[in-house]
Amino acid sequence: xxxxxxSKPDFKKALLKKEIKTVCLNIKVPKHLKDFCKDKxxxxxxxxxxxxxxDSEIYKGYFELLGLKETDILEKADFILINSCAVRQKxxxxxxxxxxxxxxxxxxxxxxxxxxxxxxxxxxxxxRTIINSFNFVDLVLGTHDLxxxxxxxxxxxxxxxxxxxxxxxSGCIYEKLPSKRDSKFKAFVNITYGCDKxxxxxxxxxxxxxxxxxxxxxxLKECKELxxxxxxxxxxxxxxxxxxxxxxxxxxxFANLLDKxxxxxxxxxxxLTSHPFDFDYKIIDVIKKHKNIMRYMHLPIQSGxxxxxxxxxxxxxxDEYASIIEETRKKIPDIRFSTDIIVGFPNETKKQNEESLxxxxxxxxxxxxxxxxxxxxxxxxxxxxxxxxxxEKTERFKKLTxxxxxSFSKSNQKYIGKTLSVLVDSISKxxxxxxxxxxxxxxxxxxxxxxxxxxxxxxxxxxxxHIYFLKGEIVI
Ligand code: SAH
Ligand code: SF4
Numbered sequence: 076x077x078x079x080x081x082s083k084p085d086f087k088k089a090l091l092k093k094e095i096k097t098v099c100l101n102i103k104v105p106k107h108l109k110d111f112c113k114d115k116x117x118x119x120x121x122x123x124x125x126x127x128x129x130d131s132e133i134y135k136g137y138f139e140l141l142g143l144k145e146t147d148i149l150e151k152a153d154f155i156l157i158n159s160c161a162v163r164q165k166x167x168x169x170x171x172x173x174x175x176x177x178x179x180x181x182x183x184x185x186x187x188x189x190x191x192x193x194x195x196x197x198x199x200x201x202x203r204t205i206i207n208s209f210n211f212v213d214l215v216l217g218t219h220d221l222x223x224x225x226x227x228x229x230x231x232x233x234x235x236x237x238x239x240x241x242x243x244x245s246g247c248i249y250e251k252l253p254s255k256r257d258s259k260f261k262a263f264v265n266i267t268y269g270c271d272k273x274x275x276x277x278x279x280x281x282x283x284x285x286x287x288x289x290x291x292x293x294x295l296k297e298c299k300e301l302x303x304x305x306x307x308x309x310x311x312x313x314x315x316x317x318x319x320x321x322x323x324x325x326x327x328x329f330a331n332l333l334d335k336x337x338x339x340x341x342x343x344x345x346x347l348t349s350h351p352f353d354f355d356y357k358i359i360d361v362i363k364k365h366k367n368i369m370r371y372m373h374l375p376i377q378s379g380x381x382x383x384x385x386x387x388x389x390x391x392x393x394d395e396y397a398s399i400i401e402e403t404r405k406k407i408p409d410i411r412f413s414t415d416i417i418v419g420f421p422n423e424t425k426k427q428n429e430e431s432l433x434x435x436x437x438x439x440x441x442x443x444x445x446x447x448x449x450x451x452x453x454x455x456x457x458x459x460x461x462x463x464x465x466x467e468k469t470e471r472f473k474k475l476t477x478x479x480x481x482s483f484s485k486s487n488q489k490y491i492g493k494t495l496s497v498l499v500d501s502i503s504k505x506x507x508x509x510x511x512x513x514x515x516x517x518x519x520x521x522x523x524x525x526x527x528x529x530x531x532x533x534x535x536x537x538x539x540x541h542i543y544f545l546k547g548e549i550v551i
Contacts, residue, residue, distance in 0.1 A: 077237075078210075078237045078238065079230070079236045079237065079238050079239070080238075080239045081227075081238060081240040082220070082241055083199070083239060083241055084198060084199055084202065084217065084242075085199070086281045086453050088243035088244055089243040089244050089280075089281050089282070089284055090244075090280065090281065091244060091285075093246035094246060095247070095248060095287050096247050097247070097248045097250060097289075097290065097293070098247045098249050098250065099250045100251045101251070102140060102222075104140050104142075104225055105229065107233070108225070108228065108229055109141060109142045111232055112141040112142045112143045115143050115144075115153040115154065116143060116151055116152050116153055117145060117146070117152055117154040117155070117156065118145070118151070118152030118154070118155050118156070119131050119134055119135060119138075119145075119155075119157075120155075120157050120158065120173065121158045122157075122158060122159050122166055122169065122170060122193070123159070123160025123162065123193070123194065124162070125310070125312055126312060127158050127160060127193055127194070128257070128263065129263040129265060129312060130192070130218070131158045132254045132257060132263075133221055133252050134156055134192065134221065134224065135254070135255035136252065136255045137221075137224045137225060138154065138255075139253070139255050140225075140253050141225070141228070145255075149177075149180070150180065152187070153186065153187055153188065154187075154188045155187060155188070155189050155190065156190040157170060157173060157174065157177075157190070157191050157192065157193070158193040159192065159195035159196065160193065160195070161193075161195045161197070161198060161278055161282060161451075162194070162277075162278060162449075162451075163449035163451075164449045165449065167201070171204070171209070174191070174209050174212065177211075178209070178211050181211050188228070189211065189214075190212070190213065190214045190215075190216055191205065191212050191215050191216070192216040192221070193218060194218060194278075194283070196215045196216060196217045197217055197218055197241060197243075197281065198281075198282070198452075198453075200452060202241065206239075210237070213231050213237050213238070214227050214231060214237070214238045214239075214240070215238070215239045215240070217240065217241030217242055218282060218283055218284075219241075219242045219243075219245035219247075219284065220241060220242055221252075222249055223240050227240055243284075248268065248287050250289075250293055259306075260305070260307040260308065260498070260530040261307065261309075261310070261498070262308070262310070263310050263312045264297050264298060264301070264310070264311055265289060265312050265313065266288065266294055266313050266319050267286055267288045267289070267313030267314065267315065267318070267319055268283060268284070268286070268289075268313075269283045269286045269287055269314065270285075270286055270314035270315055271285055271322070272314075272315055272352070272390075273388060274387055275388045275454060276387060276417065276420065276448060276450075276456040277451070277454060278451035278453065279314055281453055285322075286314075286315070286322050288319050288320050288322050288323050290323070291320075291325070291327050291331070291332055291335065294311075295336065295339075298336050298339055298341065299339060302339050302341050307341070307530070307531075307532060308345060308498055309341055309343070309345070310344075310345040310346065310347055311332070311336065311344070311347070312346075312347055313347075313348070315348065315353060316329055316346045316347065317329050317353035317355065317358070318350060318353040320332070321353070328355060328357070329346075329355065329358060330357035330358050333358065333361045333365075333368065334364070334365070337364075337367055341367060342367055342498075343367055343369055343515065344365070344367055344369065345368075345371065345517070348373050348375060349372060349374050349375075351374060351375075351389070351391045351396045352389065352390040352391050354374075356402065359402060359406050359407065360406075362403075362410070363407050369515055369516070370407065370409045370410045370411060371413070371516050372403070372411075372413075373414070373415075374396075374412055374413075374414055375414055375415035375416075376393075376415070376416060376435065376438070377389055377415060378417065378420065378423075378431050379393050379430065379431035379432065379433070379434030379435040380393070380427045380428070380430040380431040381393055382427060383423055383427055383431065386420065386456070387420060387456070393434045396438075397438065409516065410516070411442065411516045411517060412441055412442075413442030413443055414438075414440050414442075414443045414444075415445075416444075416446070418446065418447050418448065418468060418471050419448045419463055419467075419472070420456070421450075421460070421461035421462075421463065422460075422462050423471075428471050432474060435478060435479075436478050436482070439482050439486065440479060440486075441482075441483065441516075442486075442517075443483075445472065445476065447468055447469075447472055448468070480542055483542050483543070484540065484542050487540035487545060490518065491537050491538065491539065492536070493536070493537055494535065494550050495514035495515065495516070495518065495520065495534070495535055495536075495537060496514060496532055496533075497514050497533055497547075498512050498513055498530075498531075498532050499511075499512040499528045499530065499532075500512045500529065501529060502526060503521045505521070506521065508523060509521040509522060510522055510528060510529070512533075514535075518544075519544040520535055520537065520544065520545045521544060521545070521546050521547070522535050522546065522547040522549055523549070524549050533549055534550040535547040535548065535550065536548050536549075536550050
């Protein structure tokens with residue numbers, strides 16, 4: 076069968092800036108679709124970052140409107156949606172191998188409907204791969220097209236079509252999207268979509284489009300609803316939250332927004348991800364002013380070497396980065412910093428790598444995510460011929476990991492004997508007898524306790540540190 080191509084991706088179009096309209100959706104589900112979905116189930120697998128997890132909550136909202144019920148058992152699902160990530164090659168390979176496994180399920184039961192959504196759908200090369208090698212996928216749905224889900228499912232079910240619907244960019248911010256949140260006490264709230272930064276290695280702006288900030292009123296409205304429903308923690312979400320408002324005409328900045336959200340009666344406010352170039356020192360004062368803003372910031376450095384930072388188009392120097400950390404730690408001594416670091420950027424010399432490691436060591440990071448550079452077709456960095464062998468990159472990665480482990484351990488030791496406020500998340504993944512949660516400083520802590528405590532904030536005394544988490548005891 077041939078795909079009905081309603082729209083397809085084009086990187087050139089993706090980068091065009093558009094006039095942004097806010098659209099309030101009023102979704103109607105036709106009765107015949109509801110009848111079709113009765114007693115049927117859906118399964119969603121999410122890959123990648125928090126933006127994808129939030130999108131999956133919206134897909135779940137749509138599925139629930141259709142009358143479907145969620146299942147966490149893939150084999151039992153009538154509708155399967157894979158929300159994919161394309162930030163590194165490995166993430167894409169994982170999704171393609173997952174699709175291969177689902178093919179067997181579809182061979183046994185042709186009525187199952189398979190949807191590939193998310194960032195991978197936004198790449199032309201993947202559309203070709205789907206058409207040529209994975210043509211059992213029923214719907215390929217782009218990141219700007221999630222509001223077309225009902226219409227597309229209708230075409231699949233009633234007209235027996237296979238569909239590709241991937242717009243290159245969006246001129247719209249959708250409000251009133253349906254949503255089924257994964258947690259009853261922790262919520263993500265989008266504040267910006269897309270990204271305008273164009274770091275030379277990064278594919279995100281091509282997949283998610285130019286930056287679009289939601290209005291401060293819409294964000295506050297959503298936060299107030301969450302406050303009323305008893306949510307304990309809100310994370311303001313964007314690829315670059317610190318540039319919030321730069322595309323709006325009302326002069327509002329991230330510091331304004333954070334101040335307003337933190338003035339609500341919500342025990343914890345968090346935000347993700349900050350960019351050093353757009354960091355406004357007023358943010359430090361807002362954090363200091365509000366006790367409910369978590370004492371934690373994720374501030375990607377990517378490299379500690381100025382010439383590599385320049386090639387990465389990060390637009391700051393190591394000293395500028397270090398000043399933000401120093402100034403924040405001076406005013407808010409209990410704040411913790413985590414970061415992202417890319418190892419093995421094309422042609423990084425031994426000397427540049429040593430400079431980077433030396434500087435990273437100086438920061439004493441409290442947490443970090445580390446990645447080996449992965450060339451992404453379409454980005455500026457992917458055009459550079461890379462002369463660093465894979466083996467050398469692995470060696471550099473190991474050196475960095477050793478520096479960071481030492482730094483995390485030193486940072487964690489400061490908490491031994493201290494009592495922290497912990498929002499209890501779940502039963503620990505590693506030991507069923509333990510509960511697990513995050514402190515106000517975003518430290519992962521495992522401790523013994525009754526599972527009825529999940530969703531509440533408790534006091535936990537830290538007894539030991541284990542590099543990536545702490546162990547503690549509940550304080551009655
Ligand atoms: N907007 C966020 C997240 C971007 S993706 C930010 O700016 O921090 C998350 C992380 O993936 C990035 O911070 C970067 O460290 C890493 N990353 C992005 N592109 C990459 C690539 N091509 N290869 C390896 N790591 C990459
Ligand atoms: Fe990618 Fe840079 Fe934008 Fe982050 S800030 S999403 S790394 S382009």
